[in-house]
Amino acid sequence: MFCPKCGTENPDSARFCGNCRHELSGTTGGAAGSQNSVVVEVGSKQKSVSDGLKYGILGGSLIIPFIGLIMGIIYLAQGETEEKKDVGKLWLYGSIGIIVFYMIISGEF
Numbered sequence: 001m002f003c004p005k006c007g008t009e010n011p012d013s014a015r016f017c018g019n020c021r022h023e024l025s026g027t028t029g030g031a032a033g034s035q036n037s038v039v040v041e042v043g044s045k046q047k048s049v050s051d052g053l054k055y056g057i058l059g060g061s062l063i064i065p066f067i068g069l070i071m072g073i074i075y076l077a078q079g080e081t082e083e084k085k086d087v088g089k090l091w092l093y094g095s096i097g098i099i100v101f102y103m104i105i106s107g108e109f
């Protein structure tokens, strides 16, 4: 490492500068700094993984009710019988309920 006072290059193990005897306290500080950056890196990685999981769950949970919505609309549009309309309403309300439920538990909308 380089002496912070006079700029002379010293071995990393040196505690004092060979030129001006300035204490080279930066050695431990540097190690701690690199450790901190590793922790930050791991932290950001964990965050991105949990974000990916969250969006994966969100995506999956939105596709299923989306299919439900389409099914409901198809049943309602065809609507030949009251029975089919009831099934369509069930699909629609069920899928809307699921969407609202996931919106509430995800807490970001």
Ligand SMILES: [Zn+2]
Residues within 6 Å of the ligand: 003, 004, 005, 006, 007, 008, 017, 018, 019, 020, 021, 022
């Ligand atoms: Zn020095």
